[in-house]
Ligand code: SF4
């Protein structure tokens with residue numbers, strides 16, 4: 001119970017409201033942000049620098065952010081809330097130690113995504129505000145960036161103008177980072193020279209950072225939109241990036257389980273201690289990770305059919321015209337992603353069709369259920385299963401997450417109907433790594449066996465042997481380039497698709513083999529197959 | 531998938547006259563869970579208007595561990611808060627535990643809610659687990675074999691935005707038309723009837739709460755406000771903590787049925803509006819900017835009312851274990867309530883087992899504080915308000931009896947069905 005104090009009138013707890021961040025302050029203030037991968041954040045920094053903002057991503061999440069977050073917010077928060085709050089807290093604490101409270105509150109503002117969500121994501125900033133109170137930094141400014149409005153005007157004082165160039169810059173940065181991330185994850189497990197992917201990746205990110213930083217100015221409104229949609233600027237840059245990746249030599253005969261990572265938005269996107277570095281761990285455990293692009297989330301947010309409830313209170317004068325505009329926007333979005341993909345030789349994965357995800361999930365989870373990734377978790381798992389895009393789904397579920405627990409529960413029904421769908425829901429508390437990884441390991445073992453069986457099946461069908469393929473590779477080194485595209489030919493695994501591709505498209509035949517027995521047997525099988 | 535019996539009932543007749551839709555024999559089971567606790571009258575009104583007999587509208591019992599053991603065992607698919615977890619027992623009771631079998635199990639996915647704060651807040655959506663709970667629980671009854679089909683029951687789970695009146699008929703028509711052989715017009719009429727029933731009930735319950743407050747005002751006696759989600763009225767979820775306090779003679783008000791009359795609200799919030807902190811008494815933007823979630827919004831508003839209303843000298847905050855919606859509100863609500871010296875006691879982490887021992891001890895403490903401080907709290911809070919209290923000074927209104935307070939507690943849907 002609190003102590004009663006005599007008050008002139010009733011006055012109590014009030015919601016956090018940031019003091020203004022003025023236009024004049026812009027040169028002196030640094031915008032902090034975070035929550036995605038270092039690649040996304042660096043390209044976003046390019047977009048922000050381009051608009052003359054000082055901007056700095058928060059350091060990557062570390063284990064002790066969990067403790068810092070827990071200390072300052074009410075008990076029972078989901079681990080993404082705790083980690084992200086803790087990360088801000090630790091950063092501010094360090095800065096306060098170095099420069100004092102006043103300088104820190106004047107020097108930084110924090111920009112975070114907001115959402116009108118029924119889960120805690122819509123209330124993250126309440127936790128941040130509570131943490132600021134706990135630190136005695138109520139004067140520190142944090143601002144929300146709505147995810148579904150490109151033009152939100154100037155935010156409390158004009159220091160931060162959430163206009164078209166800013167929003168489009170951030171979106172394009174996210175798309176480019178997603179594509180790069182796909183490239184990274186499909187290359188690293190197969191690289192011949194350890195560390196080369198990492199080096200080329202860093203180089204590419206730095207190159208793209210400059211591309212974003214030097215983005216030409218095309219006005220604050222529709223000029224900017226038209227330029228982003230029509231210009232070749234980013235596609236050209238990605239073609240340059242592709243050239244950098246040409247030189248990476250890979251061995252696609254390494255048989256790896258393909259693991260699609262899904263889950264709660266923050267947890268699945270994150271790369272680091274917040275999710276036990278699970279993507280790296282999976283790679284070390286002989287698998288190829290299919291990372292979750294942020295672009296799928298953005299696509300979900302703007303899909304007019306799926307998000308029609310979001311517009312239920314819209315006061316649009318011409319609702320049909322608005323609906324048409326939204327449909328067009330959605331199509332343009334997909335076309336833009338595909339255009340950027342093409343610049344990378346169509347190597348990165350396509351965005352799944354949102355209508356298909358909805359249809360696949362429909363018997364198990366209604367598409368209008370809000371919160372977290374909604375029906376998409378089930379849709380994505382079934383999409384990967386039906387289209388053989390992965391051997392296994394690893395779903396990262398934050399401890400105490402509200403929507404995720406519901407869709408994981410509904411997945412029991414999916415597994416009942418599709419018992420051979422390999423599905424590993426991993427609860428992430430932030431501090432129980434061994435338990436989580438060992439759960440994943442069990443399913444991964446089965447996934448690896450499937451990858452091996454597929455590979456053998458492909459060899460059997462085509463009659464090819466590793467030796468024949470090696471000989472072919474020696475004569476055709478381009479197939480060992482990271483940017484050589486192996487199409488998806490019905491197997492989940494890369495190695496199996498590679499074998500089939502060599503047989504089908506490169507007309508590779510077993511007769512190349514030096515061993516006559518091999519050759520005869522192989523020829524017979526290939527004849528049957530081709 | 532319609533069960534054979536429904537197809538027989540509603541099969542197209544080869545006569546020229548339109549078929550008479552006799553639904554009087556249909557038995558509809560509704561799991562009494564989550565936001566059914568605040569919308570049950572809508573469902574009763576809706577179904578009755580479609581010709582379903584009141585005695586054929588079956589609500590499951592209050593939650594209990596026995597119910598879970600007997601009917602829900604092995605059906606859980608995930609670990610989460612108890613108000614959702616316990617739903618397996620409710621489903622099971624309706625499927626396996628009825629002497630006379632039900633034909634339809636109706637478990638709506640309620641996306642948004644009617645709310646006293648509607649129009650004053652950003653949105654009135656439900657918790658993501660509230661809306662998705664049915665999908666999660668149904669999985670436990672379908673993962674191996676379809677228990678509904680095996681028991682000749684149609685599972686109906688309409689997605690419905692009860693907070694958005696203009697969407698509701700369309701949503702219910704689309705999802706229930708094949709199951710109940712609906713046409714759009716009768717659906718609209720039934721929806722109308724549902725809202726009317728809900729409105730009537732809520733108005734009565736709010737009036738009862740006002741009567742309690744009036745009695746308190748006349749006698750300068752304290753009462754207690756329960757700040758909780760509607761389903762904490764379920765004896766197996768809220769564990770009847772408020773009843774233990776009521777037994778000590780303290781009238782109980784539930785947040786969901788606080789009177790929102792203009793005279794009373796304007797009196798309580800006059801100063802805040804005059805100072806420009808809020809625009810209306812239902813505006814919570816001064817304390818909660820993420821006002822999307824209906825029940826959360828109301829909890830924040832209830833805390834503000836409690837902080838101001840002189841006769842609410844104590845707030846009991848109930849919250850279930852692992853409730854993600856309540857989590858960010860713990861500190862703000864406590865700070866709001868305590869700012870005026872109003873007593874605040876939180877019973878958090880409520881789960882399946884009633885913590886009888888600790889409740890007993892805490893109830894004694896609460897009663898002690900209430901007895902000791904209520905008088906001064908009332909006086910102090912009155913001194914901050916204008917003298918034009920809208921509550922009557924003469925003894926015109928009824929003295930709250932246990933029965934009356936019980937009614938204001940919004941009696942369980944099962945009892946209310948009997949009333950109709
Ligand atoms: S989706 Fe889950 S983990 Fe993410 S913010 Fe919402 S409740 Fe937290």
Ligand code: SF4
Nearest residue numbers: 611657659853854855
């Ligand atoms: S509001 Fe809390 S208790 Fe209710 S369903 Fe949501 S998480 Fe569970």
